[in-house]
Amino acid sequence: MTETRRIVLASRPKGDPTLDNFRLETAPLPEPDSGEVVVRTIWLSLDPYMRGRMDAAKSYADPVEVGDTMEAAGVGEVIASNVDRYQAGDIVVGRTGWASHAAVDARQCRKVDPELAPVSTALGVLGMPGHTAWVGLNDILAGQPGETVVVSAATGAVGSVVGQLAVRKGMKTVGVAGGAAKCAYAVEKLGFEACVDHRDPELAQKLKSLTPEGVDCYYENVGGTTLEAVLPRMNDHGRIAVCGMIAWYSGKGIEDAMPLPKMWRTILVRKLRVQGFIVFEHMDRLDPFLREVGPLVKSGEFHYRETVTDGLENAPQAFLNLLEGGNFGKQLVRVGEGP
Amino acid sequence: MTETRRIVLASRPKGDPTLDNFRLETAPLPEPDSGEVVVRTIWLSLDPYMRGRMDAAKSYADPVEVGDTMEAAGVGEVIASNVDRYQAGDIVVGRTGWASHAAVDARQCRKVDPELAPVSTALGVLGMPGHTAWVGLNDILAGQPGETVVVSAATGAVGSVVGQLAVRKGMKTVGVAGGAAKCAYAVEKLGFEACVDHRDPELAQKLKSLTPEGVDCYYENVGGTTLEAVLPRMNDHGRIAVCGMIAWYSGKGIEDAMPLPKMWRTILVRKLRVQGFIVFEHMDRLDPFLREVGPLVKSGEFHYRETVTDGLENAPQAFLNLLEGGNFGKQLVRVGEGP
Numbered sequence: 001m002t003e004t005r006r007i008v009l010a011s012r013p014k015g016d017p018t019l020d021n022f023r024l025e026t027a028p029l030p031e032p033d034s035g036e037v038v039v040r041t042i043w044l045s046l047d048p049y050m051r052g053r054m055d056a057a058k059s060y061a062d063p064v065e066v067g068d069t070m071e072a073a074g075v076g077e078v079i080a081s082n083v084d085r086y087q088a089g090d091i092v093v094g095r096t097g098w099a100s101h102a103a104v105d106a107r108q109c110r111k112v113d114p115e116l117a118p119v120s121t122a123l124g125v126l127g128m129p130g131h132t133a134w135v136g137l138n139d140i141l142a143g144q145p146g147e148t149v150v151v152s153a154a155t156g157a158v159g160s161v162v163g164q165l166a167v168r169k170g171m172k173t174v175g176v177a178g179g180a181a182k183c184a185y186a187v188e189k190l191g192f193e194a195c196v197d198h199r200d201p202e203l204a205q206k207l208k209s210l211t212p213e214g215v216d217c218y219y220e221n222v223g224g225t226t227l228e229a230v231l232p233r234m235n236d237h238g239r240i241a242v243c244g245m246i247a248w249y250s251g252k253g254i255e256d257a258m259p260l261p262k263m264w265r266t267i268l269v270r271k272l273r274v275q276g277f278i279v280f281e282h283m284d285r286l287d288p289f290l291r292e293v294g295p296l297v298k299s300g301e302f303h304y305r306e307t308v309t310d311g312l313e314n315a316p317q318a319f320l321n322l323l324e325g326g327n328f329g330k331q332l333v334r335v336g337e338g339p
Numbered sequence: 340m341t342e343t344r345r346i347v348l349a350s351r352p353k354g355d356p357t358l359d360n361f362r363l364e365t366a367p368l369p370e371p372d373s374g375e376v377v378v379r380t381i382w383l384s385l386d387p388y389m390r391g392r393m394d395a396a397k398s399y400a401d402p403v404e405v406g407d408t409m410e411a412a413g414v415g416e417v418i419a420s421n422v423d424r425y426q427a428g429d430i431v432v433g434r435t436g437w438a439s440h441a442a443v444d445a446r447q448c449r450k451v452d453p454e455l456a457p458v459s460t461a462l463g464v465l466g467m468p469g470h471t472a473w474v475g476l477n478d479i480l481a482g483q484p485g486e487t488v489v490v491s492a493a494t495g496a497v498g499s500v501v502g503q504l505a506v507r508k509g510m511k512t513v514g515v516a517g518g519a520a521k522c523a524y525a526v527e528k529l530g531f532e533a534c535v536d537h538r539d540p541e542l543a544q545k546l547k548s549l550t551p552e553g554v555d556c557y558y559e560n561v562g563g564t565t566l567e568a569v570l571p572r573m574n575d576h577g578r579i580a581v582c583g584m585i586a587w588y589s590g591k592g593i594e595d596a597m598p599l600p601k602m603w604r605t606i607l608v609r610k611l612r613v614q615g616f617i618v619f620e621h622m623d624r625l626d627p628f629l630r631e632v633g634p635l636v637k638s639g640e641f642h643y644r645e646t647v648t649d650g651l652e653n654a655p656q657a658f659l660n661l662l663e664g665g666n667f668g669k670q671l672v673r674v675g676e677g678p
Contacts, residue, residue, distance in 0.1 A: 052608075058608075059608045223599075227603075243607075244607070245603050245604065254598050257598045257599045257600050259593050259599065260566075260596045260597055260598065261562060261587040261592075262593075263599050264566075264584050265587070267581045267613060267615040268583070268584060268615040269391075269397075269615070271617055272613075273613070274606060274612070274613040274614070275613070276607045276609065276610040276611050276612075277610050278610055
């Protein structure tokens with residue numbers, strides 16, 4: 001093995017991304033620079049936030065430049081190391097990008113314990129999505145037992161963790177997801193009290209009848225019609241954790257969105273708190289999250305689901321599917337062999 | 340004196356209110372019921388929130404019913420009392436409504452000290468608007484020295500207090516107000532570093548050049564184009580205290596408002612906290628507010644300005660002017676004689 005394969009941003013999308021926006025390239029195998037490790041990628045994580053990095057505008061972080069490797073977290077095996085605390089053979093999670101091998105800043109890596117759970121979970125239920133869910137529910141929404149929470153993208157990598165944590169907290173937990181199969185899974189496996197299809201023309205009405213005492217917390221992953229249906233249900237002092245807005249990422253549906261003053265009036269009159277957050281600013285909460293959720297995953301009490309696409313070359317299509325809600329649970333790409 | 344005069348809601352407005360929506364009536368002088376005092380109104384407060392009470396929809400509180408007296412706080416003299424702690428002759432502030440005399444629940448009254456400042460200030464700088472400003476800046480925005488705050492309706496009853504408090508805190512304080520005279524007053528008397536006219540077609544550009552380090556806190560009284568100009572300036576972890584939205588109260592400008600997804604994206608990417616509040620839920624903060632601001636008003640260090648309309652019968656026109664920004668500082672109606 002003397003070269004790495006990687007997927008670069010070939011061009012910026014106009015609206016929905018297409019396969020043309022990506023290009024597969026090869027390059028020489030990287031050497032570890034000072035403070036770096038070289039990782040052979042086993043699993044690659046695909047997440048909705050990556051859509052934002054494809055645009056020229058700054059979102060949380062700088063955009064991916066045209067010609068650069070697409071950003072991602074991956075799980076892989078250390079094959080070369082320039083730092084003492086990582087040895088060849090260690091399994092780590094880090095910012096590999098969409099690549100078969102990558103030189104990664106060791107400070108942004110974390111060892112993965114293969115005894116705890118399959119190592120792919122370090123990208124999902126025990127990784128950034130799970131951590132995001134835990135921070136959002138506990139720190140941003142400050143959900144309390146007996147309160148009602150609505151979770152959008154309820155079977156997604158984040159939403160499925162929010163839902164299970166909320167149920168365990170004793171919250172009345174209602175999901176919104178895409179299609180009957182996902183809704184059934186939310187109720188039967190994840191423990192949601194109910195789950196409504198976001199494409200249901202009676203979404204708003206159904207949500208109303210499912211939340212007779214109103215909604216105290218809304219975990220927002222999607223925007224769009226789901227947000228519009230939840231908003232009128234918000235109780236006084238309700239909280240909205242703004243974690244994502246996948247319905248609007250590609251500029252679709254913006255003309256049809258409800259006018260801002262309606263949102264503003266509800267914030268004012270119901271005294272809502274609406275808060276955006278990004279998990280990278282809550283790294284001090286990673287350990288408490290792992291201490292709580294790790295054992296629940298190991299014991300099998302906590303459910304998670306993965307959609308696996310084989311081969312780095314298929315990552316672009318898998319990503320397009322993800323943006324359309326075609327995945328079911330955490331979307332992964334299997335890039336290489338491993339535990 | 341055997342009767343009271345009062346202004347009732349004659350009909351609900353469609354869009355902007357008109358004089359036809361109000362009616363002057365007379366009624367027998369009320370007797371104090373158990374736990375009540377009867378107050379002869381001296382000063383009546385007019386505030387933008389009253390527009391919301393004229394609609395059938397619930398806002399913070401139930402709407403005023405057609406035929407009922409318009410809601411308001413007033414300062415007046417106790418002329419009859421059924422509770423021990425108030426005597427005839429006491430000056431109090433309470434929920435008199437738009438009326439020359441009113442029976443008021445004593446638990447909702449507070450004695451006013453005529454030695455501290457003119458008693459009309461109990462409706463403005465030392466009353467609900469000042470208290471609102473203090474809670475909004477200290478508790479909701481949590482403004483810190485060195486941060487930049489933008490205050491809309493900067494010379495209004497609330498905004499003028501926010502501005503002076505922010506300047507004293509060592510914040511960079513920028514105002515938005517209607518017209519050159521108000522802007523000049525904001526800078527020269529209230530100490531704002533700068534103030535921009537919200538009707539200026541270059542509002543967004545000017546606000547940008549006045550906030551080179553971005554905006555950490557936005558005290559929101561108005562909505563509309565001011566909100567649209569401030570939003571792109573918000574820094575990471577910025578806070579928006581949603582206190583009012585006078586530009587949208589009568590349903591105007593809603594079609595032209597920016598689409599919700601733009602706001603949502605900024606909340607997400609900049610990790611904003613947007614919070615609505617109502618001062619009545621922060622009564623535990625009334626004393627700390629009065630302890631800080633009372634002495635500053637008494638010593639003359641703190642500025643306030645009043646627009647006085649004479650005669651209860653002129654309250655409807657004064658209220659219409661207020662909604663158009665025709666007042667300058669706190670809008671009062673002088674209803675009777677007093678200190």
